[in-house]
Structure formats: C-alpha cells, structure tokens
Amino acid sequence: MLGFSVFLGEDLTADTQAYIKNMSKQGFTGIFTSLHIPEDDATKYAARLTDLGALAQELKLDLMVDISTKALNSIGLDVQTDLLQIKKMGITGLRMDYGISMETIATISNEMTVGLNASTLTENDVALLKYHQADFEQMELWHNYYPRPETGLAREHFIEKNNWLHNLGLSVIAFVPGDGQLRGPLFEHLPTLEEHRTTHPLAAAIDLLDYCQVDAAYVGDSSLTYETRQQFSSYFSQATMSLRIAETIETHAHLFIGTHTNRVDDARDVVRSQDARFKEIPLIEPENTATRSIGSVTLDNTNYARYMGELQICKTTLPADPKVNVVATIISEHRNLINYIKPGQHFTLYKKGETN
Secondary structure (H helix, E strand, O other): EEEEEEOOOOOOHHHHHHHHHHHHOOOOOOEEEEOOHHHHHHHHHHHHHHHHHHHHHHHHHHEEEOHHHHHHOOOOOOOOOHHHHHHHHHOOOEEOOOOOOOOHHHHHHHOEEEEEEEOOOOOHHHHHHOOOOOOHHEEEEOOOOOHHHHHOEHHHHHHHHOOOOOHHOOOOEEEEEEOOOOOOOOOOOOOOOOOOOOOOOOHHHHHHHHOOOOEEEEEEEOOOOOHHHHHHHHHHHEEEEEEEEOOOOOOOOHHHHHHEEEEEEOOOEEEEEHHHHHHOOOOOOOOOOOOOOEEEEEEOOOOHHHOOOOOOEEOOOOOOOOEOOOEEEOHHHHEEEEEEEOOOOOEEEEEOOOOO
16 A cells, blocks of 8 residues: 655645645555644644545545644544544544553544554553454554654664564554655655665665565655656556666667566566567667666677677676677666566666656
C-alpha cells in the first residue's frame, strides 16, 4: 500500500487539491496528516481538516490523522465522545500519540482504525491493549518520520522491531522522503530510516516494502514531483522501472531508448536486457568505449562478435572495454533505482521531456 502526506499549515488550495487527485490517480490510497505540528496555527485546523476529509471521502482515500488529546481538543473534538462526528468528517484512522491511555485506545479500536507508534510500543503496552480487549485487526503500527538529519532510525533494529510487530499480527507503516515541496522548518526530508534521507522516494519505498518488513510506505514530505509520481505508477501498476537518461551519443538510440526486460538470470555487475536477441541489430562500430561508471548505459559493439547489440546498465564502475560503447547515462537522481530492477522485470529508458 502507498500513501502520502498533506499538512494543514495552509488552506487546501486548488494546487493541493489537484495534487491529491493526481496521487490518487497514480495509485496512492492513503493520506496522512497531523494535528500537532508546532509551526502550524492550530486554530485553522478544523476547517482545513474538514476540507481534506471531504476530498478524501470523494476520492475513497483513507485518512489517518496524527493526534494528541490537546490537539484534538483544539478543534473542538473529544476522542472518547465524538467518534461518530470524527468518522463523518472522512477520517478513517487516528494515530494516537501523547496523553491517550491504552484503555481509551483499545475502546476506539473497536470503532475505527487506530495507529500506534511502532518505534515506542512495548510488550507491556500490548498486554494492556489485550487486557482492555482491543481489536488488533483495526490497529496499525506507524513509525515516525525524522525531520532532523542524523536522527532517523537504523536499519537493523528497525527490521527487528517490524518482525516483532508482525508476529503480533499487526501491519507496519513507515515513511519515505519526498522530492517536491519539502516540509519546513528544516527542509531536510522526512524519512523513517536515516539511510533513506537523500534516496529516491521510489527506491526507499521498494526497500521498505520488499526488504524491511513494512506493509505500507507513505511519503513524509509535502509532495512528489510529477515525474516521480509517474515512476511510482509505472512500477506498482505496470511492474516497470522507469529511468531517465542523459544521452552520450545519438548513434543507435533506437536500440536503447524504450522498454526492455532484465534477464531472469540477474547479473551481479550489470542489468542485462534480454531483448537484443529479438531485434535486428545493425553493425555497431566502436564508439565512446570509455570507463563504465555506475549508471552507464552500454551497447556491445562489433568487437564483441555475437554479443553485438547487447544493452546493459552498470550497477558498479567497470573499466573501459574496446568491445563496449557507453551510449548514455542514467541521471544521478535515478541511479539508486537501478539495483531494484528485479530479474525478469521490465525497465524503460527515456529522455527528458518524454513520457516515462
């Protein structure tokens, strides 16, 4: 599952509404927002949350709201007495934070989805929730995002914690950075894992979902660029990794621009397109047989005999080879996606301005 964040520091503008609608179109199914961000004017929350909830209902998006008792009271609602009104606003889940007892959390879980802090949940908390007859099928474990550099979680402990949470039968949600509008006041991205802070958002999401025992990845920052949204859609809807290239040479561009399939016998050093064998390959003379850095797109030339025309993307830096032409380079922002191209998976190479 994929989700994104919409913050209430400003009114729901036409641009923000268009962004939410586009995210829904690209396959995102959940919205996260928070009622206790120190920099925001909390007196504006009620109207903005009402507008956001209405749009979420219209688009059939889940809406998880991060709350504390004080934050909810600031908009005139009480978590124990106003659940029906909260649900009518389009809010489908409440992430419980400061000042809410386990007994109250257990009661609410029998009425709607409850999010708990995945990083701080203890065995004693779980015991109390069971004692108060919480509905664990309506509970989710949400990790924090970390605005301050160097404070994000470490990978090993993160995975260990997620394994424990899964053993309890609970789903786990974590955050990846955005690459559009970043949230202030630091503007240093909002990931859960520190190692993801400057990682491409799609690479971080794949890492969480495939390798870190996470069930849903939400974008922590305020937005993704349009290009990145398309990459998410291509990957999760069409199982295709889309990568933008900066061309090095124009010769035989029709052989590398477009969609390819990674070989099932996935190589250690390179992504190998299996499609060359199904194409009519023209004579490829040696040209730009330079050092093959990470992200280099290469075509084997006539010196490679029957391998002429094979297309590869370098996962690691390789030496120059008179049999291999470097024809393009994956742009730096997309290079950490290369290692997430799976065996047998489609990948598309496109130039700036083209549809990925």
